[in-house]
Each structure stands twice: as C-alpha cells, then as structure tokens.
Amino acid sequence: MRSNNIKKASIDLDDLVYVKANKVNKKQFLLKGDILITASTGSIKIIGKNAFCEENINASFGAFCKVVRAKNVHSSYLKHLFQSPQYFSYIQNVVNGSNINNIKNEHINNFKIPLPSPEIQNKIAQILDDAAALRNKTELLIKEYDVLAQSIFLDMFGDPVTNKFRFPKGTIRDLVKEAKYGTSEKAGDEGQYQYLRMNNLTYAGYMDYSSMKYVNIPDKDLHKYLVEKGDLLFNRTNSKDLVGKTSIFDSSEPMVIAGYLIRVRFNQKANPFFVRAYLNSKYGKLVLRNMCKSIVGMANINAQELQNIMILHPPIELQNQFAEKIALIEKQKELAKQELKESEDLFNCLLQKAFKGELV
Template sequence: MNASFGAFCKVVRAKSIHSSFLKHMFQSPQYFSYIQNVVNGSNINNIKNEHINNFKIPVPSLKDQKKIAQILDDAAVLRNKTEQLIKEYDALAQSIFLDMFGDPVFNKFNFQKGIIRDLVKEAKYGTSEKASEEGQYPYLRMNNLTYEGYMDYSSMKYVNIPDKDLHKYLVEKGDLLFNRTNSKELVGKTAIFDSAEPMVIAGYLIRVRFNEKANPFFVKAYLNSKYGKLVLRNMCKSIVGMANINAQELQNILILHPPIELQNKFAERIALIEQQKELAKKELIECEDLFNCLLQKAFKGEFV
C-alpha cells in the first residue's frame, strides 16, 4: 500500500539494520531521554533530522538484531493482550449495565424515573486550599478521576486541613466523586472512591452520598454510560475554555430509579469484574516491567 506523510513526520528507511530492531530502539528510555535534551521550541518542541541521525544505538549482527527484535515483539504482544483484556472487562461492565437496566433512552423495563436529587443524602464541594508536595492528607484533584470512571492515585498532592473543617472535605470509601469543572470533553468525570486511606477533595470535585434508594455504583455506571456522557456534554456551561456543571445541575439530571435490590445485584457483579480486572492490571505491570527490562538490555548490548 502506498502512503504519504506530513511535514511533522520523518521516514527512516533501514538499510543495514533490521527495521523492527530499529523501531524498538526508538521506543527505548535512552531515546526519549536523548530527545528531551536536544529538542527546542517555545510552544512546540521540534526534532531536527540531525537529532535523529546523531542518535547512537548498538548495532549487533543482523542475525542478533532479528533475534532481539523477535523477543521484544513477543513481549510487546503479551503486554498488548493484557491491555486488551482490561478493555474487555470494561466493555463487559457496560454490557451488564445494559442487560440489567436497558438503554436509558428507551427504558424498556419501565423503571420509575426521577432526578438524581431524589437519591442524594448530601452533595458537598471540596476545598480550595492550595495543593503542595507535602501535607497531612492526600489531596484528590480532577486528574485523579479517569474519563472511564476510575480512581487514579498515581499523581498525588497533599494538603493540610484544620480538624474543625475536615468533615466537610474528607471522603469515605464508597463516596461518588464528580468532576464539576474541566474541559468540555472531560467535565463530568465520575468515579467511586475506593481507598481506605483518609483523603480530601479539591474544589473542582463534588462528593455525593446517597440515601437508601440508590447504590453509588449504579449512579456511577449511569453517568459513565454513553447516554450519561452525552447528557453531561450537552448540559455543561463553558467559561473561558473551561466547562462547569454545579452540584444543583448534577442533582437535576434525569435518572432511572430501578429497585435497590437490582442495583445491589449489579454492584455485586461489577465487584467480581473489578477483582479480575485488578489481577489483569498486576499482570500488565509485570508485562511492562519485563518489556522495559528487555529493552534496556537490548540498548546496552547485553542481549546477545
């Protein structure tokens, strides 16, 4: 197949080196470290031809290059399969939601309808205290919620909160967190806080606790469904590049009111999926560690 490439791309045709081996060299930590040291640009970093041409790599025999490339390819396949498995678990959770509750647009099971406010015990904003590298409590911000609806604790800041105000901002395991301010594409990110460690939420998040009529995992799945994402995208207000959905607007969203027993059954099924997904995540970390270790050895010429 013939193809063209844009001005911001460079084609490297390998002659005396195996193309797959070269591909992996361009994926190595050494390559990215080298590029970070040589690129320049005020808004867009530019890599020049000479930057690529001057990048030094080990060049074993062609036979060894093919052998190394095959091992790295196999490790990459294993990693990619594990990533795909995690995506399939997410798809399974969405499928279970549709099987049990149907598409909210059509409400084929004729559930009662209402608004989220009918299910809410309390909805509180987080604190506006400035985040820092050190502090008494881990500080949850909008980047700690993923678009897919999960918590991400990989990049944490910290904050100090007076004891008298702590109850306002402290989150408990099972609380629903809603990202009220973000870009139009990301506003409305919704996740369930799943840690036993005491943490505090920032002002761009809303902490929602529900009454006996709702299971938070059902509401989370509802807001993260295709229907829910569309509703959130259409209702947010944009102000200087940022979009906002406040606590009152969140609680006014129309929602199905299935029996709590059915919601609880759904949450139990999701918990089983999450258990398997956590095992897959641990396996993915092992796959990534293996791939990176092999890549390091290949770059250092220790892999022959």
C-alpha cells in the same frame, strides 16, 4: 497524520485531516517500517513520542512531525529502541525552546544505538515483539472487562433512552444525601493529606492515583473535604469533552478533594455503582455533553445541575446485585493489572538488555 494520531506507540487513524494529493511529495507518504515522531510541541512530556507503521499507509504527516526511515538496520529492531527509556531520556536532554520543544534532524542522527549483525537484530526484534504481544494481550483483557461491565448494565437496566423495564424516573437529587465541593487550598509536593484533582478521575470512570499532590487542611474543616471509600466523585469543571467524569473513591487512604470535584453520598434509594455506571454510559455521557453546549472554554456543571439530571430509579435490590457483579469484575481486573505490570516489567527489562547489547 498529526501528533494526536500517535497513540501508545501505534498509529491511530481517527480524527484525520486531509490535503490534496498533488501537495504531497512521494517521499512524504508513510511506508511500512517508518517511525512517525512528534518533533515539535509545547509539551516536554509529548516531545519524541512515536509510532511504528506496520504497513504502507496512504497518508502523509504534518509539519510538527518527522519520519525516521530505517537504512542498514532492521526496522522492527529500531522501533523498539525508539520506545526505550534511553531514547526518551536522550530527547528530553537535547530539545530546547522556551515555548516550543523541537527535535532537529541532527538530534535523531546523533542518537547512538547498538548495532549488532542483521541476524542478531532480527532475533532481538522477535524477542521484544513476543514480549510486547504478551503485554498487549493483557491490556486487551482489561478493556474487555470494561466492556463486560457495560454489557451487564444494559442487561440489568436496559438503555435509559427506551427504559424497556419501565423503571420509575426521577432526578439524581432524589437519591442524594449530600453533595459537597472540594477545597480551594493550594496543593504542593508536600502536605498532610493526598489531594485528589480532576486528573485523578479517568474518562472511563475509574480512579488513577499515579500523579498525586498534597495539601494541609485544618482539623475543623477536614470533614468537609475528606473522602470515604464508596463516595462518588464528580468532575464539575473541565473541557467540554471531559467535564462530568465520574468515579467512585476506592482507597482506604485518607485523601481530600480539590474544588473542581464534587463529593456525592447517597441515601438508601441508590447504590453509587449504579449511578456511576449510568453517568458513564453512552446516554449519560451525551446528557453531560449537551449540558455544556453553549459554554466556550472550560465547561462547568455545578452541584445543583448535577442533581437535576434525570435518572432511572430501579429497585435498590437490583442496584445492589449490579454492584456485586461489578465488584467481581473489578477483582479480576486487579489480577489482570498485576499481570500487566509484570509483563511491562519483563518487556522493559528485555528492552534495557537489548540497548546494552546483552539480550542475545
């Protein structure tokens, strides 16, 4: 197990590497109740992230990780304390290193936690487990809405590879009214306009406004970079795996795009929601990835190459029907996201009380 196998407080068994069994000490196998921690990394944001082992795992862990094994404390109680803001704040304060941040054994040993009786620990763990289950259920619902959207696309347009509905084919260029690059102006923490960068587009095809920068743009140039609700945004430069991220701008706030993004507006032949779904489909992702096969390091797909991509040309009426169905799904997703926020707030509130010894 490596740091990349620690995801959202759980163990991810994808992308594993292997070593010979005789090279691993028995004590280094992961056991039920263990907490696997990222203990050495160049990123201050990643240091200390951890995951709880729900069962014995026939796996060990790499040199950049550590394991905390509970002793004289309920393991489920401990796992929640290691997800608390107090834990992450503590880790941020004690790690050091000009390039690599390291968690030493003494750092873990000196982390102070409330230690009620085993009975109280068990009660606290159960309350937090129930709250976490509620949060996780809502997260799963949001993911299911995304799966539903993909299913509707396939039902209405079929697999682009087989094109079972015999839609005419053409290029994205046939559907485009304009495709414009963003600005290269330097962004900062202050400025006149919010500044959309590559990290504001998610791999799944949605907008993420959680981390924003700002920029000043002269009025005479504003029309070149300002985005409008319904504009399709395409990430033209990124890693090979992430280049081609495609989202639709869905805010009413005035924002401008960075130079790594392309703003696309369509003619009367296309609905942007159809094009987004097409490029975010398994087929679309494969096409984008294959376009970057020979590129080392940062990959690039420019505006001309984007417009040269072949795409189905279904009737605009059908595209509009698809967009209406997606809008209904998005409305339900927003309700689920609000429910998720409430469940996360509840969980964090309970976690704070647990750390202060006020929960039971």
